[in-house]
Amino acid sequence: MFKTTARIVKKDLLQRGIYSFVLECELIAKSAKPGQFVNIFIEGFTLRRPISICEIFENSFRIVFSVVGKGTSEMAKWNVGKNVDVVGPLGNGFKKIDSNEKLLIVGGGIGTPPLLELAKRSRSARVIIGFKTKDLVILEEDFLKHGETIVCTDDGTYSKKGLVTKFLLESIKSDDFTRIAACGPKPMLKEISKIAKNFKIFCEISMEERMACGVGACLGCQCIIYKDGKKQSAHVCKDGPVFRAWEVFL
Ligand SMILES: Cc1cc2nc3c(=O)[nH]c(=O)nc-3n(C[C@H](O)[C@H](O)[C@H](O)COP(=O)(O)OP(=O)(O)OC[C@H]3O[C@@H](n4cnc5c(N)ncnc54)[C@H](O)[C@@H]3O)c2cc1C
Ligand code: FES
Incomplete structure (x- = not known):
């Protein structure tokens, strides 16, 4: 996991309110796996926003997000050339x-x-x-x-x-x-x-859950899973977001 800067090198509008960014960042591109996510800092917001890694290239990765609230509305205004503060890759893919x-x-x-x-x-x-x-x-x-x-x-x-x-x-x-x-x-x-x-x-x-720290430190994304039929608590950010189906739905 890295806290680093990723530069937007491509921006596309896929549908109304749905954007695609390609971010240049060798550190994340080289270590990310399918199903992992990044936590994105947006100026003026304390909590980072979790967005999944959609595609991984040689020295860059792609995210696709939908505008749903204030944070993603801000992100939609970003353009090619912007340096974005990201933490990732996070979670289990x-x-x-x-x-x-x-x-x-x-x-x-x-x-x-x-x-x-x-x-x-x-x-x-x-x-x-x-x-x-x-x-x-x-x-x-x-x-x-x-x-x-x-x-x-x-x-x-x-x-x-x-x-x-x-x-x-x-x-x-x-x-x-x-x-x-x-x-x-x-x-x-x-x-x-x-x-x-x-x-x-x-x-x-x-799985998706509201998140705060994104690294298992705040209990913000706690969920219940079942291992060998026994109930236990897990963090979507650290133990997931990818789970075996019958660990979540018995
Ligand atoms: C592991 C993971 C991967 C995700 N991948 C994607 C993706 O690839 N594309 C995409 O469009 N969206 C994705 N989301 C959802 C995305 O994080 C939220 O839509 C986004 O945080 C909303 O922020 P906002 O400020 O616009 O909305 P607001 O509703 O204003 O957000 C307020 C607060 O709630 C949190 N929040 C709101 N909705 C969610 C949510 N669904 N999940 C987690 N936190 C939320 C925000 O982070 C923020 O802290 C993912 C969520 C998780 C947990
Ligand atoms: S978001 Fe803090 S523990 Fe998962």
């Missing part, structure tokens, strides 16, 4: 990809960006990404570069109509997938965990 695995990657909404680097490293994963509506669809072309990608919208305004879980079930029934990796809203993750359990497929989910 996804398990390393094994060449024998048949991986299914499932993302919902703004939970989709943390899965891109995993898809890139897998090369043969099937990706299912779902959004409420057409205006929120992001990263389709990026995922398509790395393998088969199914895009769905809840209201059918773009691509296939339906929830990601519908296409997840279809995929599981038609092929022998051995692993699932998912990120998105909690109800989606709960349903995916249930499906994975029913079909006995190893499943990891990336």
